[in-house]
Amino acid sequence: MRRIYIILFALFIFGCAVSESYRLGQELMGQRRWEEALVYLEKAVSEEPANQEYREALKLARTEAAKVVYERARQSLVGREENLLNLEQAVREAEKAQKIDPDSRTIAAFTAQLREKVNTLRGKLKALYIAADQDIQKEDWVGAADKLRQINKILPNYEDTATKLARVEQEGAKQLYQQGIELMKQEDWHLAAQAFKTVMDINPNYYDVAKLYELAKTRDSFDYYYTEGEKAGQNQNWDRAITMLTKASEYQPDNVDLQNKIEVLKSKVGQIYFTEALKLTNQNLLNKALAKLNTAKNYYPTMVSDAAYKDLLNKICVKLIERADKYAEKEYWGNAVVWLQKAEAINPDYPNLFQKLLEARDNINKRIKKSIAVFDFGSPANNKDAGKIAANKLIAYLHKNASGDLRLIERENLQSILREMQLGQTGLIDIKTAQNVGKMRGIDTFVMGDVLQYAAITTDNHNISQAKVLVKEIEKKNPAYELWLQLNPKPTPEELRKAPPMIIKEPEYQSIPYKRGVARITAMLEISYKLVDTTTGENILTNTIAGKLIKEDSYQDSVPEAGIQHDPLILPTEMEVLDELTNQKISEVGQSVLKQYQxxxxxxxxxxxxxxxxxxxxxxxxxxxxxxxxxxxxxxxxxxxxxxxxxxxxxxxxx
Known part of the structure; x- marks a missing residue:
């Protein structure tokens, strides 16, 4: 401090001889306004770099200014949360102090410490954001809300945190609130209280959750369940009585008297329900009888060894099968299966039960499988096999791609059926005839159609080109040499070396014709088809599909003398191109057919x-x-x- 005053005094004594910048700098130093003084002192030094007095003053100002900035950065974090915004502001101040006084170890260490904290928080921020997203995907609303709130503390409005937090608070609270309501209906007050408490953790002001939480807490007790169980028993609401007393026992698992009371009640209720099951069986209310008997067995398991229980079970089984048989007679196979399965559940070894179930299931599978028959398509005049080819390819496609609930009918005698129905090209159909044929043949749908166009055309666009070929070279006297020799009748050896050649070779060319061109195969296909419902005789679908496929290649003969390579013509046959096009278009037909049954x-x-x-x-x-x-x-x-x-x-x- 004494040194500072000495320097200030010296500056004052020699003030009249200094620059204006230096004078202003010393005034600010005298007021301990170190950062402002730096500006003028740096200017003074830049004006007189060799002035040691200026340099000493600048050094002192830097040291003191750095301390001021450092202290400001340090104080900015006192009593405040170390979130990213505060830390980054402190880092900027610390870096400013370090720039002013790069030699200060204290400031350097402080700056490094702050940078490390910033990097740590940024890493934590990203990790929390990813984890929150994962929690949202898992619908872990509590975890997601906690992480998103941590993110907000570290850096408010990071990415879309605010939007996600609002969604979590709404969706999470809604879902858990609904869970709590359902648990209330089941009178599981312990879990209901937990659900409502979680809602409050996410969104404390969500509807009436605070009120419901208090209600659930008051009923989450032994006294509540025991009292409710007693009331239910007095009202002969046996299921509720057992449920309530059993829940009460969860609060006092060592209460032997209560356990005995529950067992006595279960035994009593089991006998009551057995009697009710017998009564319901006699009334032929078999499903209700089974439900009562199952509940009786659950309450009083030892009754399964009683003869009366076995007799009742057998009686129910007999009645179930009798009911199923009546449905089977009417070909109500679905109803038959329902009651046969109930018989199977209580006595899987009952005589002929397996065969009855098998028959019913087979008949269900048979009726739900839609049967499709594909007729040979009509053919164009230029190719009598085109319709049969198209039909065969369609059948192959359907066999490969049809789901298990579709059945393709073999095509024996389908041509005679087509003649019998007299469908022709008009799509008109006699409904009664269609119904009779469909029933007789077991066919649900006819696929019929015509190949309107089935052709492939080859075109060859070629020309004859000429190749210029060197045949031979003829030696001739060089006119240039003759002229040179006239000008130089007695040439020296040196002049002869520089003279034009005496003999020149004149090339002789010949044009050789060769063939080159482009060959193209164009396949064209057009199919008109329809799906006919044999039950109604109506067209389910009518459509026409057309397409064209072109294959082409260039070729040329070889002329080795001219360096022209042979390029052979590589093309599939017309039938191969037509077959490829047919496969493409039949796939489209097949897809449209299967779409009707998907x-x-x-x-x-x-x-x-x-x-x-x-x-x-x-x-x-x-x-x-x-x-x-x-x-x-x-x-x-x-x-x-x-x-x-x-x-x-x-x-x-x-x-």
Whole structure:
């Protein structure tokens, strides 16, 4: 400090002799405005680089200014969160201080420390962002919200964090809120409380979640479940009584008296339900009887060894099979399968049950498989085999690409059927005849058509070109040499070396003709076809497909003397080009045919829903079973199967 005052005093004494920049700099130093002083002192030194006094003053100003900036950077972080914005601002200040005083180890260390923190936070930011995305994909809303909030603390408005956080808070809270509501309906108050608590962690102000959380907490107790169990028992609501008391026991697992009470109640309810199952069986309400009997067995497992239980089970099984047989007589194979499967579930070894199930399933598979017959197509006048070729290729394509729920009919006697139906080219059809033929032959759909054009044309565009070939060279006296010799009658050896050649060779050329050209094969195909529904006699689909395929190649003869290489003509035959085009177009025909049947399971399901709306419940079950078995044939499982099974159970629950 004393040194500073000495320098300031010296500056004051000699102030009148210094530059204006230096004078202003010393005034600012006297006011301890070090950063501002630097500007003037640096200018003064640049004006007089050799002035040691100026240089000493500048050095002092730099040291003090760097300390001021360093302290400002350090203080900017005191009491504030070390987020990325604050740290980067502090880094800029620290770098400024380091630039002012590059020799300060303290400032250098501080700057390096801040940079390391910034890099660490940036790495953490990216990792959190990726992890939050993964949590969103997994619908881990709590984890995603926590990570996104951490990101906001590190760097507000990073990427699309704000949008994602809003979505997480909305979607996550909504999903967990709905889970909580469902758990409330099931009276699982412990899990409901957890769900509502999680909603509050994500979005504390979401609807009435705070109120529901408090309600769930008050009911998440032994007293609540025990009291509710007692009330249900008094009201003979046996299932609820057992459920509530069992939940109460989870809060007091060592309560032996309660465990004994539950076992006694289960035994009692099991006997009650057994009696009800017997009554329902006598009323021929077999599905309800089975449900009661299964519940009785679950409550009182030892009853399975009782003769009365076995007799009732056998009685139900007999009635189930009798019901299935009645449906089978009406060819309601879907309904038959439903009841046979229930019999199989309670007694898989019942006599002839396996064969009955096999017959019903085979008949279902048979009826849901759409049968298709492909007739020989009509042929154009120029090729009598074209129609048969097209039909054969279409059959091959369908065999290769058809799903398991389609069946291709062998084509024996199809020409005679075509004549019998008298379809011709008009598409008109006698519905009654079509129905009779379809039933007689087991055909659902006819594929018929005509090959309107089936041709390939070869064109050869060639010409004769001329190749100029050197035949020989004739030696002649060189006129230039003769003229030179006249001018130089007595040439020296040196002049002779520089003279034009005495003899010259004159080339003699000959034109040799050779053939070159471009050959092209153009194949053309046009097919008109239709799909005919034999049930209604209507055209399901009519279409015409046309196409052209061109193959070409250039060629030329060889002329070795002229360096012309032989380029052979390499082209497939007309039939090969036509066959390639036919394969392409028949694939299009096949795709359009198969497209009509690609969603049979949905068609069956929709028909089931329609019959259900019309209250034709048995027919609805038939169509739902068709949808299920169609997916089995295709080897796929979609929500259609699940929904169809649910609908069937709903339709038979009172039977």
């Amino acid at each position: 969603s049979l399971e949905k068609e069956y399901f929709d028909q089931g829903q329609l019959q259900e709306k019309r209250r034709n419940y048995e027919l609805a079950i038939e169509r739902y079973i068709d949808a299920i078995y169609d997916e089995k044939l295709k080897g796929v499982v979609t929500p259609i199967t699940k929904k169809a099974l649910e609908n069937i159970e709903k339709l038979i629950q009172e039977k």
